[in-house]
Amino acid sequence: MCGRYAVTLPPEVYREIFGYPEQPNFPPRYNVAPTQPVPIVLEERGERHFRLVRWGFLPSWAKDPKDFPLVINARGETLETKPTFKAALKRRRCIFLADGFYEWQRHGREKAPFLIRQRNRRPMPLAGLWETYTDPAGGEIDTAAIVTTDANGVLSAVHDRMPVILSGKDIGAWLDVRDENASHALKLVRPCPEEWLDMVPVSRRVNKVENDDPDLQEPLPAPEAAPVAEKRRSKPRSSDEDEQGSLF
Numbered sequence: 001m002c003g004r005y006a007v008t009l010p011p012e013v014y015r016e017i018f019g020y021p022e023q024p025n026f027p028p029r030y031n032v033a034p035t036q037p038v039p040i041v042l043e044e045r046g047e048r049h050f051r052l053v054r055w056g057f058l059p060s061w062a063k064d065p066k067d068f069p070l071v072i073n074a075r076g077e078t079l080e081t082k083p084t085f086k087a088a089l090k091r092r093r094c095i096f097l098a099d100g101f102y103e104w105q106r107h108g109r110e111k112a113p114f115l116i117r118q119r120n121r122r123p124m125p126l127a128g129l130w131e132t133y134t135d136p137a138g139g140e141i142d143t144a145a146i147v148t149t150d151a152n153g154v155l156s157a158v159h160d161r162m163p164v165i166l167s168g169k170d171i172g173a174w175l176d177v178r179d180e181n182a183s184h185a186l187k188l189v190r191p192c193p194e195e196w197l198d199m200v201p202v203s204r205r206v207n208k209v210e211n212d213d214p215d216l217q218e219p220l221p222a223p224e225a226a227p228v229a230e231k232r233r234s235k236p237r238s239s240d241e242d243e244q245g246s247l248f
Contacts (some may be wrong), residue, residue, distance in 0.1 A: 001144075002072070002073055002101050002103075002126070002146045002148060002161075002162070002163040003033075003034065003072065003073075003102070004031060004032060004033055004101065004102040004206065005032050005100060005101035005102065005126070006028075006029060006030050006031065006032060006098065006100040006101065006115075006216075006217065007026070007028065007029045007032060007038075007039065007096045007097050007098055008028040008029070008030060008097060008099055008100070008214075008217075009028075009099050009120070009122075009123060010192065011023075011025055011026055011139070013122075013123060013207075014039075014041075014097050015050075017096070017122075017123055017125075017168070017170070017171075018025075018041040018048060018050075018065065018097075018125075019048050019117075020041055020048045020049050020050045021047075021048075021049070022040065022049060022050040024050050025117070026039060028214075029212060030212050030213055030214060030216045030217060031102075031206055031209060031211055031212040031216055032055070032098075033055075033209040034055050034056055034070055034072045034239060035054060035055060035070070036054075036055055036231055037052045037053070037054060037055075038052065038053060038054075038055045038096060038097075038144070039051070039052055039096075039097040040052075040053055040094040040095060040096055040097065040130060040144055041094060041095050041097065041127060041175070042092070042094040042095075042130060042175065043093075043094070043175040043176060043177060045069075046178065048113035048175065049118050050204060051094075051130075051142060052142075053094075053130055053141075053142040053143055053144045054141055054142065054143045054144070055072055055126045055143075055144060055145075056070050056071060056072055056143055057072070057074065057084070057085075057088075057130075057131060057132070057143050057144060057162050058071070058072040058131060058133035058141070058143045059083070059084050059085075059087075059088075059131055060087070060131060060132070060133060060134065061083075062133065065133070065135075071084065071145050071148075072145055072146065073145055073146050073148045073161075074128075074129055074145045074146070074147050074148065075147075075148055076147050076148060076149045076164060076186075076189035076190075078148075079129075079147070079182075079186065079189070080182070080186065083147075085129055085173075087131075088129040088130065088131050089129060089182045089186075090177065090180040090181075090182050091177050091180065092129060092130045092177065093127070093128070093129060093130075093132055093174055093175060093177055093182075093185060094128045094129065094144055094175070095125045095126060095127060095128060095166065095171065095174065095175065096125075096126040096128045096144070096146055097123065098123065098124045098125075098126050099117065099121070099122070099123050099124050100115055100117040100124065100217070101114060101115075101116055101124070101126075101163060102114065102115055102116070102202070102206055103116060103155065103158050103159045103162075103199075104158070104159070105157070105158035105159070105223065106228065107225060109226035109227060110160065110226060110227055110228060111225060111226065111228050112201060112204070112223035112224055112225040112226070113201070113202050113203070113204055113206050113223075113224070114158055114200065114201055114202065114223070115199070115200055115201075115202045115216075115217055115219075116154070116155065116162075116197055116198070116199045117197070117198060118165075118196055118197060119195070119196065119197065119198050124165055125165065125166040125168075125171055126146050126147075126163045126164065126165060126166075126191070127146070127147040127163070127165075127166055127188065128144050128146050128147060128176055128201075129144060129145055129147065129163035130142060130143065130144040130146060131143055131144070131200070146163050146164075147163065147164045147189060148161045148162060148163055148164065148165050148190055149161070149162060149163075149189055149190055149191055150162070151191065152191035152192060152193070152194050152197075153194045154194050154197045154198075154199055155191075155197075155199070156201070157199075164188065164189050164190070164192075165192040165196065166188060168190050170171075173185065173188060174188055186198050194241055200219035200220070201219065201220045201221075201222060201223040201224060201226060202217060202219065202220060202224075203215070203216060203218070203220065204215060204224045204225075205217045207226065
């Protein structure tokens with residue numbers, strides 16, 4: 001599961017890697033949270049584009065967003081079968097711009113946050129799905145979710161799930177939706193190699209969304225646990241944990 005992440009590298013670094021023509025000038029963000037506007041890259045008619053979307057996927061057929069779960073993650077194993085994701089898997093794949101994410105290790109009634117980044121400190125392309133939701137009044141909002149898979153050896157120490165992190169050579173294959181046969185994209189839904197990542201304990205200040213500063217990423221000598229707070233929910237928890245967002 002991925003419930004918080006970071007986008008801290010300069011915008012030109014992302015533009016060089018993903019090759020979109022737009023020149024956005026966005027500030028570093030050290031504590032990106034669900035429902036916030038987030039940057040993604042997508043491909044339309046063979047061309048890549050930068051776009052801001054809401055982190056929280058809404059399928060086009062949802063009648064009322066207030067009655068729909070906060071879908072921040074999409075389980076890779078169910079992309080082909082769940083009505084929520086089937087159409088987006090074929091036609092609307094994207095990549096979340098990110099260079100790190102946070103995960104929490106639980107010990108009974110306490111949890112401690114960890115920061116996970118690539119060892120080379122380069123961007124971390126997170127596979128995602130996006131969708132444009134149109135409300136009954138005709139208003140539109142672009143939304144997206146991060147695709148998750150089983151944790152690799154690094155992440156398994158703190159959680160059993162992780163985001164799908166793409167290699168540079170796989171970015172094009174994930175974004176290319178000209179062929180609606182998504183079998184080639186599904187082959188990319190897998191844990192990344194362990195040697196790509198490192199993980200360090202960080203301050204529990206990251207638990208509060210209003211904290212968004214570089215100090216959040218300072219490594220601690222030991223995990224800093226805090227009592228587990230009750231999660232906010234838009235409706236009763238789904239049986240699929242990756243379909244229900246949490247704000248920690």
